[in-house]
Amino acid sequence: MTKTRGAKSFGAVLREKRMAKKITLRKFAEMIGVSATYLSQVEQDHFAPPTADRVTKIAELLGEDPDEWIRLADRVPDDVDVMVRQHPKDMPELMRLATGLSPKQFEVIKEQIRKMKKRGK
Incomplete structure (x- = not known):
């Protein structure tokens, strides 16, 4: 994932926030419905961030603003995507x-x- 100058990547922010909440990688992966291996790869920026709906779930579980997380993940919210297609x-x-x-x-x-x-x- 590309980073803007001086900004942390989606994966880095995810790992930081997850660890601040004291949620294990395995437990958080289970909470969002992905494998621990996949989540680890996302956190290390080896894989792109997940889909917008899953990013929303991540933000909600961490008590964060979903729109900010969708922006950080460089995704388009599902409802916005529908509007653009319509x-x-x-x-x-x-x-x-x-x-x-x-x-x-x-x-x-x-x-x-x-x-x-x-x-x-």
Whole structure:
């Protein structure tokens, strides 16, 4: 897995957080439904991070923000992937249009979308 400059890899962060919770590799592998060998390989960055749904489960078990972990794993959340597949032309355009917006502008857009969804029900 590639790392951004100075940032820890998914595997390194996973190992650090798991060990901080005092959960053994074998036990955590069982909790997320993978083999201990596979989990060890992920933690050592020999294998890419698991799927988005499994990354979400990892984050939840560690008491962390799933969206942050999905970003760290360089994955796309399943619900976002569905939206992109349903709207293959609109979603990329929407993302490009949003490039450079401030956090406040994003909040305004999100609020407008919430209102539109509410009216549509």
